[in-house]
């Protein structure tokens with residue numbers, strides 16, 4: 001989008017786009033598209049299923065509804081989603097290896113709907129999962145939701161990072177530094193960068209109309225990651241388990257709207273309806 005087009009419906013705060021009510025409506029639709037697709041995966045993910053089969057389901061869901069996958073052909077990435085298993089931090093590429101009982105997996109889906117990018121990811125359990133893996137997934141979900149809880153005009157990006165870091169490290173986990181959340185809207189990745197660690201009161205002050213993702217990657221071991229030779233797959237250097245959840249949010253007058261909430265209420269595993 002050039003500055004002239006942007007002037008019609010949006011203003012800029014430094015480089016950060018301030019979106020209006022119609023833009024929020026667009027993000028709501030795109031966010032719900034990604035979230036509904038993640039809902040659909042809940043019953044599919046079990047031992048024996050390949051991540052390529054998950055990718056095919058995401059691709060098929062997008063085709064059926066006329067949504068474009070933002071990751072397909074993005075900077076040479078060739079899949080409709082990212083599937084990150086166990087010690088894979090993010091950007092895991094779907095393949096033909098079957099999932100095994102006890103695995104944990106993040107699926108990250110971004111659909112483009114009417115030009116708006118809905119970006120969200122969720123963890124799933126593959127069958128029965130060890131208690132320590134369950135604890136990591138719970139800590140990671142709670143980290144995301146605590147970060148979201150501080151979002152309102154006048155808060156800073158540092159406030160978000162600080163609450164995530166304080167909570168995760170207090171639970172004897174570590175926060176990945178090499179990847180961050182990002183502004184999102186009419187493009188996949190835009191300003192600002194949303195770090196999942198930091199100091200209260202530091203960084204950009206949030207304003208009504210800003211839209212960005214929060215997507216903490218939390219490790220059971222050390223925070224360090226490396227990217228494999230395929231140029232995408234990021235793994236923990238110590239091969240410790242890692243987890244991630246991602247929502248796209250828009251700053252409102254009093255707090256924020258979560259665009260990517262699960263329409264079926266399947267927010268986190270074990271997905272029991274009474275939890």
Ligand code: MF3
Nearest residue numbers: 071074077082091108110119
């Ligand atoms: N969806 C990821 C994010 O949250 C980006 C994936 S880019 C890909 O920002 F190319 F790896 F798919």
Ligand code: CO
Nearest residue numbers: 119213215246
């Ligand atoms: Co994202």
Ligand code: CO
Nearest residue numbers: 108119120246
């Ligand atoms: Co994502």
